[in-house]
Amino acid sequence: MLTVSVLVGSAAGIGVFTFIYAEGASYLTDRPQACANCHVMHEQYDGWQRASHRDVATCNDCHAPHDFFGKYATKAINGWNHSLAFTMGGFPEPIRITERNLRVTEAACRHCHAQVVHAIDPLEPGGAGAMSCVRCHRNVGHEH
């Protein structure tokens, strides 16, 4: 048991260190607030501040693809859709994530957690046989 906790502790430590080193603090301060500019995102913003990932992942770490082109393509699509929806109204309340964006998010989990989950996730990330992370870890990003 002792060994396990030491290992877990250091793994988490490295994770945090890597994050801070690579991403910088700007993500933490600016970006989530950019999303929360929209009042309909307040709930997720509040939830994110109380959830386990607030110190390690921002909105876009989970909601935008981790490659450059995918990231900006997704932001364009979502930006358009959400602005439109925001202006026109008529979206479901509570808001529900779309299939496409859920796949983006699942890929984000795997991007950061590849090491931990490789043994249980034998197939191509996002492939047909993939295990949905959110099925068990629904609340990591923000409490619902």
Added chain:
Amino acid sequence: NIFQHKQEARHPFFRVVELTDDIDDPAVWGKNFPLQYDGYKRTSDMVRTRYGGSEAMPRTPTQADPRSVVAQSRLEEDPRLRKIWAGYAFATDFREERGHAYMLTDQLYTERQQVVKQPGACLNCHASMVTAYRKAGDGDMFRGFEVICRTPYAEARPLVEHPVTCIDCHDPGTMALRVTRPAFIEGMRAYKASQGVKDYDVNTMATRHEMRSFVCGQCHVEYHFAGEGKRLTYPWHNGLKADEILAWYDQSGFKDWVHADSGAPMLKAQHPEFELWNQGVHARAGVSCADCHMPYQRVGAMKISDHHIRSPLLNINAACQTCHKASESELLARAETIQGRTQSVRNLAMDAVVELIADIVAARDGGATDAQLGVARDFHRKAQFLLDFIEAENSSGFHADQEAVRVLSLSLDYARRGQRALRGLPTGATAATE
């Protein structure tokens, strides 16, 4: 094989041995996957929960039965069981089930073996069968299955060596899950046909997620031996619900034995975990057997499936709390509330069935003819099967709480109607199913 390549590229495990479909020894597989093997070996632990797990009862080994520890006797806990099973092997010996490590010895030494000559079909669920089936069928699993089913147990027993093991659930090349039991393949085909899906093949058509329950459904199901060939058969031709299964048994005229007291043609239900789970909200929500009974555990920097298969109530943190944000004690209380309710209705239904048996006996002693007893005996058969279905199911109703009690109330109603039948009163329309 592309899959294999990717697997290797991403898996930093040491391929110590090359696994093939001829190797069934788990210790060999364990060389490649030592963490899973460690868990697997721990299924020999015995710990009680309020309604499940198992208790280690010391016994003095004899020549006929060398076991020094067995699980508690269910017949001693509840003497009514002897009455409802009068005339059948289960009235001789029936124990709480325990971990996978014991399956082969418990089957060999149960006193039920001394009362009835059993066929090799029994082995399907108590041993690693992949190599045995293939050998007996000259490479053809289905042929081997047929051969072993009809071979007497005592002759078939030496063909197997291990309890269920890696090879029964995993493809040795890719480690992907697979179904290796012909009876499950056929049972699912029949079930899917009843739902309008033709030619269903579980190994090619099931999702990875479904396989996380199907590997368990190979054994944790209601079954019977069909025909002279003693072909192991799962009775899902009308559906998976208890009353649908009963209807199918009634259609096909099958019986397990004739009740020693009431003279009714009886059915014995056994461990329908897979069937009951299917009716529950967890199954609807896509929660598989492995999610609760083999939850992920973190070992070092890696996350693996806990191969120490056991009661999730011994492991609530990993088994439940990832999905449910409630305390361990609260989750335990929720499960035990469900189980307690199920037990209370099970007790009502069991009393009713026992009384019906007594009533039939009294009527017969009072001179009633077989013709006059026919309807009441049919109600006895039905009431008892439905009671036994929930009694034999090992989660005490947890796998589908409302459904479990629905089935028990059908049982109660049949018992009631049997008692009316004895008095020549109308017994009402056939019970409404949902």
Added chain:
Amino acid sequence: NIFQHKQEARHPFFRVVELTDDIDDPAVWGKNFPLQYDGYKRTSDMVRTRYGGSEAMPRTPTQADPRSVVAQSRLEEDPRLRKIWAGYAFATDFREERGHAYMLTDQLYTERQQVVKQPGACLNCHASMVTAYRKAGDGDMFRGFEVICRTPYAEARPLVEHPVTCIDCHDPGTMALRVTRPAFIEGMRAYKASQGVKDYDVNTMATRHEMRSFVCGQCHVEYHFAGEGKRLTYPWHNGLKADEILAWYDQSGFKDWVHADSGAPMLKAQHPEFELWNQGVHARAGVSCADCHMPYQRVGAMKISDHHIRSPLLNINAACQTCHKASESELLARAETIQGRTQSVRNLAMDAVVELIADIVAARDGGATDAQLGVARDFHRKAQFLLDFIEAENSSGFHADQEAVRVLSLSLDYARRGQRALRGLPTGATAATE
């Protein structure tokens, strides 16, 4: 007042009028809170769901009953209800309930009023009572409650004007929730005492979250009128479960009427939503009535509680999907599966009770004396109360699915034992409660 300040800061509303405890007109409150008032008015909508909601049935107004639209008659849907309520007002008129807007007129014009002289106690749950109780009691709510309870309905009716409204659930100064019904305050005190909590006072000791259910529990509960004073009383002295309530009625020897056919001293159960919900997993998980029946809705930048109280199945996105990430159709299917199972067992139990009545009648016609019928009549009373408890509960079992079916199977078992009693057979021990 700090609460008020916070409230104002978070809810930018315009204080158009100063609200006091003398203003019960919702239109006046609605000037400050137009969004809540808009929803409130919509409780006049009538829409059916599979098992709930309500259907608008046109009728020709008469002088005695000027309503041009009523809800569907439950007696016509299920003629067995007339049999089980034979001799009681409910056999005359019983309809599906509909929105709050109708409560006062539906109570006034139900044909049940023509059959039985009702007391003012009825008004407690069908009108805004705060000002009426205070007036009748010279400022003392409990005194006013006592006075109005014993006043004949026809005399008491002019003392009230509105169906349940803002003032019945809210403090006019702070808008905080509050309980305004003495019967609930007393009922909870008795219930908490049975759990070992002394001197419980709901208005000072309940959490805000509990109040989100308690305001509904003021009315959506089983009740009876105790003694000459017709004091409205909630029978929770032994607990909130159906069988605990039955035990209390048995202890206190209460009866609602004598069954016209069987001669048994009967109990009528009414709308025990609060009691059943308490046994369910939603209540355990802290999900309140308001969470499902008054879910938050966004209006502009604000989130408000939807005051259009109705079936959540007409509003699944807001009512369920906050917590459940499944599709609307899947959630509807889950709810209807639960309701369908409950209905199927309800039907079994109802048939059994109807048969028991017929058996008692036959025995009496065959010359059985009152003394000989006593035990069977007691079983009739018990079986029917438990059946009626779930029948009268308006969620068709959804509020606590397994518990609903447990209670129905207790009912079935009592009916069965009543039938045995008629034959002079032993009827077994008292049913085990959990």
